[in-house]
Structures are given as structure tokens and as C-alpha cells.
Amino acid sequence: MVAGGRDSNVGVGGLILGGGCSWFASKMGFVADSVLNVELVTADGSIINVNANEHSDLFVGLKGGGNNFGIATRFDLKAFEFEKMWGGLKTYSNETTDAQIQAFIANIDTHASLINYYMYDQRSGTHTVTNVMHYNFPVANAPIYDEINAIPGVLADTTRTVKLSKLTEELSSETQRSRNFFVTLTFANDAAMYRKAIDISNSQLKPFLNIDGLVWSVLVQPIPATVREASQRSGPNLLGLDRAHGNLAMYLLYAAWSDPADDERMIAAGYSAIDEIKSESVRTGKDSPFIYMDYAGEHQDVLRGYGEASVQKMKELSAKYDPSGVFQTLVSGGWKIGSTTASRGSFVRTDQLLLQWLHGWSWP
Numbered sequence: 001m002v003a004g005g006r007d008s009n010v011g012v013g014g015l016i017l018g019g020g021c022s023w024f025a026s027k028m029g030f031v032a033d034s035v036l037n038v039e040l041v042t043a044d045g046s047i048i049n050v051n052a053n054e055h056s057d058l059f060v061g062l063k064g065g066g067n068n069f070g071i072a073t074r075f076d077l078k079a080f081e082f083e084k085m086w087g088g089l090k091t092y093s094n095e096t097t098d099a100q101i102q103a104f105i106a107n108i109d110t111h112a113s114l115i116n117y118y119m120y121d122q123r124s125g126t127h128t129v130t131n132v133m134h135y136n137f138p139v140a141n142a143p144i145y146d147e148i149n150a151i152p153g154v155l156a157d158t159t160r161t162v163k164l165s166k167l168t169e170e171l172s173s174e175t176q177r178s179r180n181f182f183v184t185l186t187f188a189n190d191a192a193m194y195r196k197a198i199d200i201s202n203s204q205l206k207p208f209l210n211i212d213g214l215v216w217s218v219l220v221q222p223i224p225a226t227v228r229e230a231s232q233r234s235g236p237n238l239l240g241l242d243r244a245h246g247n248l249a250m251y252l253l254y255a256a257w258s259d260p261a262d263d264e265r266m267i268a269a270g271y272s273a274i275d276e277i278k279s280e281s282v283r284t285g286k287d288s289p290f291i292y293m294d295y296a297g298e299h300q301d302v303l304r305g306y307g308e309a310s311v312q313k314m315k316e317l318s319a320k321y322d323p324s325g326v327f328q329t330l331v332s333g334g335w336k337i338g339s340t341t342a343s344r345g346s347f348v349r350t351d352q353l354l355l356q357w358l359h360g361w362s363w364p
């Protein structure tokens with residue numbers, strides 16, 4: 001087994017070069033941290049191996065550097081023995097939000113990681129919260145989940161002992177056409193901050209409850225200190241999370257709707273939610289500069305969130321490996337060192353995957 005995306009529609013290149021959150025994050029760090037070698041086509045057409053011994057400076061740059069330095073044509077990842085896991089989705093009414101937050105805050109384990117997923121679906125008129133639960137051994141309801149399991153009112157439950165591939169398939173499904181976006185930010189793993197983020201998301205949603213086909217979803221997942229410690233054991237990356245203290249929570253807002261005429265106001269609402277949550281986290285001293293590339297909206301300044309040292313390193317790597325700026329100017333999409341917000345390209349592909357993800361999770 002190797003670490004990878006948790007949805008079977010997610011690719012490899014973008015996932016790894018942006019970091020990569022897997023079922024194994026608390027033990028292995030980001031997927032990029034488990035890379036042993038990257039075969040890379042550089043700006044002058046050379047094919048090089050990038051690893052801890054060859055081009056080791058660039059090896060760091062590929063762990064979070066996106067498409068700034070080359071085209072990866074092969075990844076070798078740390079492999080490990082793995083048989084079956086326990087996991088699935090448990091869905092509740094969003095009236096359980098406070099209990100979900102308390103359980104999420106307490107849920108730190110090397111083999112498990114709880115994702116809370118809030119969703120408003122205009123077509124069904126439902127507001128639900130779902131826990132994406134997993135334990136990396138075939139052990140049902142490990143004690144780490146006691147607090148979650150004590151929350152009454154489960155509407156649907158798919159948890160079982162399962163092959164990883166089946167759980168990954170459960171989080172994906174057929175494509176449905178729609179409009180959509182991702183935006184993200186990170187804050188301290190703190191109940192009051194988390195509750196405020198949900199309240200802000202809900203208040204931004206309020207004017208749009210009747211938008212045709214609207215799915216408005218917030219996904220909160222932990223970045224515990226154990227993830228960062230695991231990253232550090234594998235050598236440096238660009239993400240800048242070594243500056244953080246304590247456990248963090250990563251917030252992802254994604255929305256989908258049907259009519260292109262709604263694009264502008266939906267996207268504006270998403271960025272407003274992010275701005276408001278950021279202000280609140282700064283005001284209360286709960287903010288983190290980290291913006292996860294693989295969840296970021298195109299106007300978010302991902303690379304600046306890594307910190308000045310990482311940006312400087314990226315500039316040096318670009319000058320060394322791509323002196324004519326091929327990947328800065330000729331390759332569209334992604335977050336470029338020159339202008340740290342994204343160019344358009346990656347957005348479209350991610351949107352297609354998002355649709356598959358959203359519509360693969362069905363609600364009672």
C-alpha cells in the first residue's frame with residue numbers, strides 16, 4: 001500500500017505536488033512526505049531523478065511546490081503492509097453541530113482521523129453533518145470514536161470493516177454537470193473558533209437557500225501536530241507548517257449550483273466566508289497562515305501562506321532549474337512564484353472532480 005487521495009477520482013500529480021492528505025496522514029505526514037523519488041521533466045527537456053541524494057534541493061521544492069518546477073512523470077512512494085481498515089460515513093442532523101465539534105476537537109489518533117462534513121442540499125432541503133470515520137486497522141469503533149458514537153440521532157451509517165479501495169470508492173461517484181468552487185483556510189483546533197466558522201458559513205449561505213441545485217458544504221479535517229512531526233521525520237517540505245504550534249483544523253468550503261448566472265454571487269459568498277473567518281481567527285489569535293494548495297480557490301495566496309523562507313527557496317529553485325521561466329509563463333494553472341495567486345488552468349479539472357465527490361455522497 002502507498003498513501004494517496006481518499007476519493008478514487010483524485011489524481012496523483014496534483015495531489016502529491018500540493019501536499020496530499022491521505023488516510024495515513026497522522027502517521028506518515030502528507031503524501032508528498034512519503035515520496036522517495038520523482039522522475040521529472042525539467043524546463044530544458046531533461047529527465048532527472050529527484051530524491052534525497054540527487055537534486056535534493058529540488059526534492060524539497062516538489063513537496064508543496066505544485067507545477068512550478070517541472071512535469072512529474074513518475075513517483076516512487078514508501079510502501080507498507082496493509083490489509084483492511086474500518087471506516088465509513090455516519091450522518092446526522094446539523095442540530096448535533098456542537099456535539100460534533102466537541103468530538104472532533106478531542107479526536108487525535110495516529111491511526112484515525114475524523115472529518116466533519118456539513119452539507120446543505122437545496123434539492124432535498126436538508127442540512128446534515130456527516131462524519132467520515134476511519135481506523136487503519138480492522139477494529140470497529142475504536143475508543144477514539146467513543147465521543148462520536150455517543151451522539152444520538154444517526155440518520156445513516158455505512159461504517160464497517162472494509163478494503164481501503166472500497167472506502168475510497170464510497171467517497172466518489174458519477175459526474176453531474178454544475179458550477180462550483182473550493183476555498184480553504186486553517187485555524188487552531190479550538191471549539192469556539194470552529195463553531196464561529198460554521199456560523200459564518202451558514203450566515204453566508206442564508207440568502208442563497210433557494211438557488212437551484214445548490215449544494216453548500218463545509219468540510220473540517222484535523223492537521224494534528226502528529227502530522228507535522230511525521231512530515232519532519234521524512235525531511236523538509238515547503239508547506240511551512242513547522243512554524244505552527246499545537247493541533248490545527250483545516251476548513252474547506254465547496255459549493256455547487258446549476259445556473260452560470262449564479263456564478264458571481266456564489267463565488268463572492270465563498271470568499272466572503274473565508275475573509276470573515278480569517279478576520280475572526282486573527283482577532284482571537286487562532287489563525288494559521290497555512291492555505292492548503294489542493295483545496296485552495298484561485299484567488300487565494302497559497303505560497304505566501306507557506307512563509308517567506310519557502311517562497312525564497314522556491315525563487316532560488318526556479319532560477320536554478322527553470323532560468324527562462326517556462327513553468328512560470330507557459331504552463332497554465334496552479335500557483336506561480338511570480339504572482340502567488342493561481343492562474344486559471346487547474347481550477348477546471350478540480351471542479352470536475354468536485355462534482356463527482358459531491359454527488360457520490362448521498363443523503364437521507
Ligand SMILES: Cc1cc2nc3c(=O)[nH]c(=O)nc-3n(C[C@H](O)[C@H](O)[C@H](O)COP(=O)(O)OP(=O)(O)OC[C@H]3O[C@@H](n4cnc5c(N)ncnc54)[C@H](O)[C@@H]3O)c2cc1C
Pocket residue numbers: 004005006007009010011012013014015016017018019020021022066067070071072073294295332333334335345346349350351352353354355356357358
Ligand atoms: C472530489 C475531490 C476529492 C479530493 N480528495 C482529496 C483528498 O482526499 N486528499 C487531498 O489531499 N486532496 C483531495 N482533493 C484535492 C486534490 O488533491 C486536488 O484537486 C489535486 O489538485 C488533485 O490532483 P490531480 O492530479 O487530480 O489534479 P489536476 O487537476 O490534474 O492538477 C492539479 C495541479 O497540479 C498540476 N499537476 C498535476 N499533475 C502534475 C504532474 N504530473 N507534474 C506537474 N504538475 C502536475 C497541474 O498543472 C495543476 O496545476 C480532492 C479534490 C476533489 C475534487
